[in-house]
Amino acid sequence: MIILIVRRLLIGLLTLWAASVLVYVGTELLPGDSATVILGQEKTPEAVAALRAKLGLDKPAPVRYFNWLTGLLQGEMGNSLVSGKPVADVISGWVKNTFILAGFTALIAVPLSLFLGMLSAAFPNSLLDRSISITSLMVVSVPEFLTASILVLLIAVNLQWLPATSHLTANATAAATFKALIMPMATLTIASLAYMTRMTRAAILDVLRSPYVEMAVLKGVPRGRIILLHALPNALGPIVNVVALVLGYLVSGVVVVEAVFAYPGMGRLLLDSVGLRDFPMVQALAVLFCGFYIAINLLADILAMLTNPKIGEEG
Amino acid sequence: MKAKRPPLSKWGKAGIAILSIHLAIAIIGPFFAPTDPGEILTFIAFAQPGEEGTLLGTDYLGRDLLSRLLYGAGLTIALAAVTTAVGFVLGVVVGFYAAEAGGRIDTLIFRVVDVVISFPPILLALVIIVGLGSSIPVLIVTVGIIQAPRVARIARAVAMDIGTQEFVEAARARGEKIWSILIREIWPNSLLPLAAEFGLRLAYAVLLLAALSFLGLGIQPPLADWGALVRENMAGLYYGGWSIIIPALSIASLVVGINLFVDSLLAQANRDVSREMLQ
Numbered sequence: 001m002i003i004l005i006v007r008r009l010l011i012g013l014l015t016l017w018a019a020s021v022l023v024y025v026g027t028e029l030l031p032g033d034s035a036t037v038i039l040g041q042e043k044t045p046e047a048v049a050a051l052r053a054k055l056g057l058d059k060p061a062p063v064r065y066f067n068w069l070t071g072l073l074q075g076e077m078g079n080s081l082v083s084g085k086p087v088a089d090v091i092s093g094w095v096k097n098t099f100i101l102a103g104f105t106a107l108i109a110v111p112l113s114l115f116l117g118m119l120s121a122a123f124p125n126s127l128l129d130r131s132i133s134i135t136s137l138m139v140v141s142v143p144e145f146l147t148a149s150i151l152v153l154l155i156a157v158n159l160q161w162l163p164a165t166s167h168l169t170a171n172a173t174a175a176a177t178f179k180a181l182i183m184p185m186a187t188l189t190i191a192s193l194a195y196m197t198r199m200t201r202a203a204i205l206d207v208l209r210s211p212y213v214e215m216a217v218l219k220g221v222p223r224g225r226i227i228l229l230h231a232l233p234n235a236l237g238p239i240v241n242v243v244a245l246v247l248g249y250l251v252s253g254v255v256v257v258e259a260v261f262a263y264p265g266m267g268r269l270l271l272d273s274v275g276l277r278d279f280p281m282v283q284a285l286a287v288l289f290c291g292f293y294i295a296i297n298l299l300a301d302i303l304a305m306l307t308n309p310k311i312g313e314e315g
Numbered sequence: 316m317k318a319k320r321p322p323l324s325k326w327g328k329a330g331i332a333i334l335s336i337h338l339a340i341a342i343i344g345p346f347f348a349p350t351d352p353g354e355i356l357t358f359i360a361f362a363q364p365g366e367e368g369t370l371l372g373t374d375y376l377g378r379d380l381l382s383r384l385l386y387g388a389g390l391t392i393a394l395a396a397v398t399t400a401v402g403f404v405l406g407v408v409v410g411f412y413a414a415e416a417g418g419r420i421d422t423l424i425f426r427v428v429d430v431v432i433s434f435p436p437i438l439l440a441l442v443i444i445v446g447l448g449s450s451i452p453v454l455i456v457t458v459g460i461i462q463a464p465r466v467a468r469i470a471r472a473v474a475m476d477i478g479t480q481e482f483v484e485a486a487r488a489r490g491e492k493i494w495s496i497l498i499r500e501i502w503p504n505s506l507l508p509l510a511a512e513f514g515l516r517l518a519y520a521v522l523l524l525a526a527l528s529f530l531g532l533g534i535q536p537p538l539a540d541w542g543a544l545v546r547e548n549m550a551g552l553y554y555g556g557w558s559i560i561i562p563a564l565s566i567a568s569l570v571v572g573i574n575l576f577v578d579s580l581l582a583q584a585n586r587d588v589s590r591e592m593l594q
Contacts, residue, residue: 011426015433026442134326137578140589141518141570143525145545146563153556198589245593252437256526271530274445286442293435
């Protein structure tokens, strides 16, 4: 068991390392480098060469990668080319905003979808189940920017309850933060709710088909009791997996949603930095995004190992 | 031996109908377009549907939205189909081979597959596209790379499942070569689950490509797929928003069509669309 977990951790680290290489190579392929971006208009060949030497850009690529990686491991991510401030200082506020957005979405979507999924599974093929199934299938098929646009049209343009974009400053009041959060959160919640409800339903139905549930049915145990006491505990592993998949979805989902609402989070900062060719920022943010995603999957796999006694026996 | 084809549900049939309409629009749509997609029809941007002699209104430059939508259909569907085909072929070949080869080769291949799957798809696309610049070949390769390991995982599971059956054991006992077993024994018997997987991946590709175009990382002007139409008209959100809602709904209905069809295929195999779209 412990060997399995350690092995999974090692694979996670390997993946993270692969991510760092890929991110570095990706940004290295961009035309120009930090020196030409910083100098901008004043880039005489001599000035560029001098700055390259100062920043260590004249060294071969593997050396530069190694320097960047060791810096990253010590929390030293270099300076933003646009603002000149350390990357870590610039991104921390934006990272926090993304965490608030994703966190609140998960807090609402996870319990609600577990409830809807169980309700759906409790009455399979009923009108309720079929409507939940088909509605969630439709929602899963809708791009986030459509949900977001409809919300903006309804709430901001027609009803004028909220501003269309989320202007949020670093030291906004709690009320302002909440207002800015509502629509991005609603967009992400609608999508994750649909995904999770369907998966929860499938996981519970899967367990309901097992022999011990059949036994309970034959014994005459009431249906609600079967679902809560027999099916749910055994569906825990799959449900943990479902939650992890949705958290992983949120990592990608925030990029689009933050772009639609101009919400000041990591995703928007990443897209802006790409546009501004701010290499240190792009590198740091891309590695952070991959890191979160990898960590979520890692945690889910380990939890799945812990909740599944079968895996323990084999290990 | 041929597996009996299970009947499609009525939702599945509705999915096929929606898909057929989209395909028809993609193929013959441009012939019915009232104007050239690049032609600036009027100086009135974001005209409402029905205004300025248009059916669906105008875009941010005063171009006919219907014409741009009809011309964009082919690009949207063809690009999704090609990227999916690339990822699918690669994934099936790798997954099948790993399943039948087994042992070290299988372990090694799937270490790599696991690593690639561990990247958040949109970030992987962003990093590759930022590095290489966006073009149709880059998009095909990028989405192909994202799809292939996910297809490989399913293909391997399917091949392993079929591989335990007697007729495959018999082929192995006869000393058939690995590719011969894969092509003659396993492939013909895995068509149904793989068809469902292809559909799933197609829906996924449509959504991913739309998101990339929306973020400005996908199809570049003057070409425009439906995702790009949404992006370029975002300013129109305050002028009624039809120029955003119509292309976005076109994307959504395409994916709904695919997913309805796939869902009714998957329901028989105890699999679910939502789970596999997230993986």
